[in-house]
Amino acid sequence: MKKKKLAKLICSFVSATLLCGSMSVFAEEASTIPGNPENVPENLEIDWMTRYHYEELEDQISEMAATYPELTELYSIGTSWQERDLWCLEITNEEIPAEEKTGIGVFGPIHGGEREAASSAMYFAWWTLLNSDTEYVQNILDNYIIYVIPSINPDGYEQSFVINTRQNLRPRDLNGDGIMFSDPYNDIDGDGYIAQLYSGTAEMTPSDAYNLPEGMKSFGTESSDWDGNGILGDDPRNSGIDMNRTFDYQWGRYDIETAGTDDQIGGITSTTITGAAMEPEVQAVQNFMQKHEMNALVVLHTGEQSVLYPWCYRAYDETEEKDADLPLMAEIAADMAQAATVTTGRDFYSMSSHEDYPTSAELIDYAFGKFNIHAYTIEVYCAGDGEYSWGNSDTLPEAKWVFYTQDELAEMGVDVENLTNADGDKLAEDEGLWFYTSSTNQMVDKVPEDQDIMVQGIKDAILVMIESEPCGNGYSLPDYMQE
Numbered sequence: 001m002k003k004k005k006l007a008k009l010i011c012s013f014v015s016a017t018l019l020c021g022s023m024s025v026f027a028e029e030a031s032t033i034p035g036n037p038e039n040v041p042e043n044l045e046i047d048w049m050t051r052y053h054y055e056e057l058e059d060q061i062s063e064m065a066a067t068y069p070e071l072t073e074l075y076s077i078g079t080s081w082q083e084r085d086l087w088c089l090e091i092t093n094e095e096i097p098a099e100e101k102t103g104i105g106v107f108g109p110i111h112g113g114e115r116e117a118a119s120s121a122m123y124f125a126w127w128t129l130l131n132s133d134t135e136y137v138q139n140i141l142d143n144y145i146i147y148v149i150p151s152i153n154p155d156g157y158e159q160s161f162v163i164n165t166r167q168n169l170r171p172r173d174l175n176g177d178g179i180m181f182s183d184p185y186n187d188i189d190g191d192g193y194i195a196q197l198y199s200g201t202a203e204m205t206p207s208d209a210y211n212l213p214e215g216m217k218s219f220g221t222e223s224s225d226w227d228g229n230g231i232l233g234d235d236p237r238n239s240g241i242d243m244n245r246t247f248d249y250q251w252g253r254y255d256i257e258t259a260g261t262d263d264q265i266g267g268i269t270s271t272t273i274t275g276a277a278m279e280p281e282v283q284a285v286q287n288f289m290q291k292h293e294m295n296a297l298v299v300l301h302t303g304e305q306s307v308l309y310p311w312c313y314r315a316y317d318e319t320e321e322k323d324a325d326l327p328l329m330a331e332i333a334a335d336m337a338q339a340a341t342v343t344t345g346r347d348f349y350s351m352s353s354h355e356d357y358p359t360s361a362e363l364i365d366y367a368f369g370k371f372n373i374h375a376y377t378i379e380v381y382c383a384g385d386g387e388y389s390w391g392n393s394d395t396l397p398e399a400k401w402v403f404y405t406q407d408e409l410a411e412m413g414v415d416v417e418n419l420t421n422a423d424g425d426k427l428a429e430d431e432g433l434w435f436y437t438s439s440t441n442q443m444v445d446k447v448p449e450d451q452d453i454m455v456q457g458i459k460d461a462i463l464v465m466i467e468s469e470p471c472g473n474g475y476s477l478p479d480y481m482q483e
């Protein structure tokens, strides 16, 4: 297979470890990276501490395109199950022919609820356009075509204003009544959030949903029991599909010989509900990538603070020809993480995605495996102090536990007589329901602390990635894609 030529390494202002290439457009003494844009026109004012609905993102990106027609093309690359458009904003100096420029992808979240990742993609587009009169950004736009897709999963993004979900909204009939999504979650106690429900008495004092007091049983999720079967919330808007396990590369890979070892991939990492590239959103992204040449791609997530690179499905193997670029990408990822750390003052780490945790059929493996695109995951934000601190919730609200008696439940419209859980248990005479709302469920309409600073750090990491790619003519199709 014809190998893609290695990136000419370029001096980066935030990168100390990479060598300088002689072909660089970013000479060491070149203009510095501009900061937050000044004099923002009214139609482009965006509050980076606001959680915007998808429709609002659509308005904002249309305004960007309308304000900078000479630098942008805005088009839909496809639609979701619920007919929301997946928008792409192409940003470049259109006067320079495309074949003299290098393609770069900046893709927002594929996981619906990872919305600060969408804000990071939006900020990158906004910052680039509003600084397009600076020497630094002009250099970028003369040499690169940047494809910004704010969200790959707009249905999941929007559903996450109800309850945080990774998934898309492929219609599903979990309760088997022949009607899709016939028992969605809704807020019956009016506190603004969707709670998990547990049976118990008022005297119980639950503190931790993972260590329930003796005798407490799960009673589903807050809902009006729309389907009237007595089980609350048993057919929610929830497809069960993690689309980032369904790209057409190493799909459903499960090596039985490695089961139980660190190399095991399976179970939770793939899904039998759908197949490779069966979701319309995934098809849209794959079709787009087959038609648009790119040297580098970043896919934005959130939940950690890290920069990850392929493979997701296996460890680096120096004897594999396909792995030749991985050491370079490891260096670039480290520099990207360093850039984000400097700007945000929070720790970012870098490693291969497999080392972080093994999965298969992820978008970055598809991009690198099929097209040799240098593909990175940036995880934008972790609650708490950052590094490795999953579940550290210092900066999140306290989880809430509220008890309601059977009379109070009846007032909310619950048919207590017929109420049952999925196992057929009913409430005892002295029992009611505990409503548990986790910290993250209370963040549905809020941005995390420091989002305005985080989006700037992510922008700096993306710039390191762009500068690491050669300008113009940097891309070559893998053999099997050539005529």
Ligand SMILES: [Zn+2]
Pocket (backbone or CB within 6 Å): 111, 114, 301, 302
């Ligand atoms: Zn994610």
